[in-house]
Amino acid sequence: MTEDRQQKAPSKPGYNDCKKMENYHVMVEMQDGRSFDGILVDVSGDTFTILISEDVVVDEHGQVADERQYGYGRRRARRFRRGIYPIAGLTALALFPYAFRPYPYYYPYPYPYYY
Template sequence: MSMENYEYYNQHEDTRNLHDKCKKYMYYHVTMTMKDGSSFDGIIENVGMDKVSVLVGEDVMDRESEDEGDIRQYYGGYGRPRRRFRRFRRRDFPLASLAALALLPYVTPYPYYPYYPYPYY
């Protein structure tokens, strides 16, 4: 096997592995890293032979309207605090530009007990 065929085979093997991983993590919240170094999080919606359709999350801040009469003082400043929203947009990415794929870890704020840990009296 020549060196060019070996590199061609390895490149397609990596793409095939990422395709299988994308199929496995479909409808999960994942972190994707592209070959150019950029990374983002999103939900894999559809996997094709050469592209991946992802719902990419973006943060949106609520606009303040100046004509509202609510002038209460809040911690850190005056007026109403700006509210933050999370919006998802559908984007297609070529499978060949994907470098890595990982599940987004969620941290629980407290341990979950399936039973009440204290005795009943």
């Protein structure tokens, strides 16, 4: 038996897809080619609000450092900026991948390790 199977093109994410991923860290790709990651905060009507993450280097006084090297007294931080975009401009929406391991794979003791 031969059946005609048509491959469906991936559909654009809509309101329901955005609502399912609300309050999660997601990867977003827009129609104009931009892609970014952030936390999807609010979905209302035809727009969604996302906190877009960006890495910054901060010195010991809390000022943003312009140097590229991490010297003494400098640390990395993550800043989130709010952005409001139309749902119609979405091309792709996916959960940000995290790898969870309850303990290291090289755990040296047999479980349980107490006597």
